[in-house]
Amino acid sequence: MTQLATNISIGRLSGYDHDFLLRLYEQMVQIREFEEGVKYLFLQGSMPGTIHQCQGQEATAVGVCSALNEDDFITSTFRGHGHALAKGLSMEEMLNELYGATSGCCKGKGGSMHMGNMSKGMVPAIAIVGGGIPLASGMSLAFKMKKTSQITACFFGDGATSEGAFHEGITLAAIWNLPVVFVCENNLYGASTRVDKVTRLKKLSDHADSFGIRGETVDGNDVIAVYEAARKAVEESRNGDGPVLLELLTYRRTGHSRRDACHYQHTDEKKEWFDRDPIDLFGRALTQLSGIDENQLEGIRDRITQQFEEAVVVAQKEPQPSLDELTTDIFA
């Protein structure tokens, strides 16, 4: 069984400089604040459409993306706000996108489920379950053929491992030895179906054996563990040692979508995971380091809250696309 941390010992943080650690914390807080803020905008009726949120899964996005270079790429899913923020998209361009504004990262035509910015290494998210997996293999094939040193980190959920695209996409990456890291965020539920109802595997990383690649299961709520596993996997795949399948064990603190009452998560299970909140876990460890205190972390949270609030005011007034823009950038 993979050890799930109830605390992060400061010994494991030695060797990292404080700026790097605080950046990890800030990115996770940014994701949480963004998602919480968007949730209330939705509940107020101010935010159009439904949304799929990732509160509780911040460490997976931040840990993996921190191990990537700026010109590396990610593919994401319908639950993609965290991935986007971790890859360097700004809260502003994402809020503008959510409000359908032309200044949004996809000119207001993508919305919540298609966040992306090619200049920042994120193809617009693919909302079809497992749909990003063959795409990531294709992108990595392009990198390999062009002999760039870029890699792709491909995010998907536990539900995607039952899709044909998962097996087909990873098989291709494996036989062609493509520079890609497959990142399975196992939050225990595919929509409302618990993972143990759809597979007999105890570890989803065991799928790696069937592809002949390396697989590893890591505590996805421990941002340092995620970062270290991702860094190793990124290095291997960049060196031509083949794709890697990472399984990151995590938990979402909200329903599948904003319309999901989430009655299927059991009380005991929720408590266990909520007690291991990735931001709390990491924040507690940080404040034990000399030179970092709670005030500093609170300052980070306050700054991000303010930045979010200011961005909302702007986003709600940004211009919407005009009718003659209807078919621009539309390919099919």
Added chain:
Amino acid sequence: MEVEIKMPDLSTTGDEVTVLNWLVEVGQPIKRGQALFEVETDKATMEVESVKSGVLKKQIAQPDDAVSAGAVIAILEVKGPVQDSGKSGPSKESPKHKQTTCNESTSQSAVPSNVPPQADSSAQATTGMFAKNRQAAQRSAVDEDTTIPMSGTQQAVGRRMQQSKQTIPHFYLQTSVNAEPMISQRVLADGGKVAWDAFFVCAVAKSLKKFPRMSCRFKDEQIISLPTGVVGVAVDVDGDLYVVPVVDAASNTPEQTSSVIRKAAGSLRAGDSEFKKLHAADITITNLGIANVESFLPIINPPEASILGISKMEPRVTVLDGEIAIQNRVSLSLAVDHRIVNGRYAADFLGNLVEEIESF
């Protein structure tokens, strides 16, 4: 300052969401993220969190109102200038589920209140937000003198019975039962003070245990087995219809059951809102015998699988051991949801029920 709380867009197919309960009373403080009210969407029941901290000043939508996304449903009194988000720390979480009344794994059993608390119809009429009230307003504009105001309960009964009659394929079985053993038992039991309904409730509860399919419900094209062990008894209170829940009648005597029914009916008449809410049951019993009805076909109370109608008890000419005899008998009619139960099974249930009643 006042802040309007609007209905979020929670429905996946339609535009309307039904308010089930307020979880905060007017005048109570509420924090951002705390559950404010409970709704039923086309998919599930769920709690909705308050988007602001403040004090609940007014509940505009009432339980059982179908409300469009975006409609104002409450007013909050909030201190100071409007803030979209306060200083919520990164790991705050609303207390979801804490007030859910049903088992977490059986959320589909949550049923809308068919007998909600009395709605304040005057307050609703002024909002003009809710479809059904809009219709009512249009009607009253046309015909003010002849319009009778509809109570909240009657609106709910009407809507649910229409839904039942139009969407549930009812079939009906009719029989009659020898009432003599029940009459003797009643005299013996308590000098004739036991409510007649109590005998039927006890007998039905026993028969349900032998015919589990009768306790199933139909949900999302599936038959769900979620027996509640509850028999509902329809009660008329000043012209409004309510259903009183009777728990575990199979293991209680008619005297005990009678006191449960009488107590609940008394509480209803005294205006106890707890009894006005719907409690999930396996079946409802409706008795029009006191009004001299010879036979009638009741409408199923969704999501139950059947409803038993009881008519008047009267001496009838019958044949006993080849001889003409006079016997007190009661007519029974059972309306059944054909999606859940077929005719033969329901007939066997009814036959067993007759045996139970005749063996008091």
